[in-house]
Amino acid sequence: AQSVTQPDIHITVSEGASLELRCNYSYGATPYLFWYVQSPGQGLQLLLKYFSGDTLVQGIKGFEAEFKRSQSSFNLRKPSVHWSDAAEYFCAVGAGGTSYGKLTFGQGTILTVHP
């Protein structure tokens, strides 16, 4: 069964600083990887996904993530954080085969942005 670990429960950065949120996954085959963002009182919004091909993927709101098979990681990055990026971020992995409808999420990383 697949699993996801987000090692950082809470990260605080200053506005304008760079950001990296860590995600490690466990899955035997090529994973399908996602990053979602959740603002208070709202649903989860997809930031980006990796299915195959180029290991550096671009998403919305200036985010990018890099798939590193050797490290089983899919870290999310942003070069310059804006105050509106404060939210909770979830990494998720999907499996192929008969379980394709099931996403497994990490426990999330809360991002605080200081002015």
Added chain:
Amino acid sequence: GAGVSQSPRYKVTKRGQDVALRCDPISGHVSLYWYRQALGQGPEFLTYFNYEAQQDKSGLPNDRFSAERPEGSISTLTIQRTEQRDSAMYRCASSPLVGRVEPQHFGDGTRLSIL
């Protein structure tokens, strides 16, 4: 509407009562998913449907939980004889295709509180 719609947004009920949570997916989306999210955790898979067929219910915690999607559109998640441990955010998602891993589009959720 444009997005996944869930109702009610908030539900408070007494222990032992039955509750029904409703999900209206994005128009044309054939796959529908239910997740449960405890405070401070990521969403946890419950079940999913392709059209009206329930494909995987491995995440339903026990037989008090059931879900249906009789006409392949709106879905209802029912919890019988509620217990305090059922308190959580219940999230619904949908996606347009079947047979493969896809990004899932989430609603704003139903916050369930059991007194």
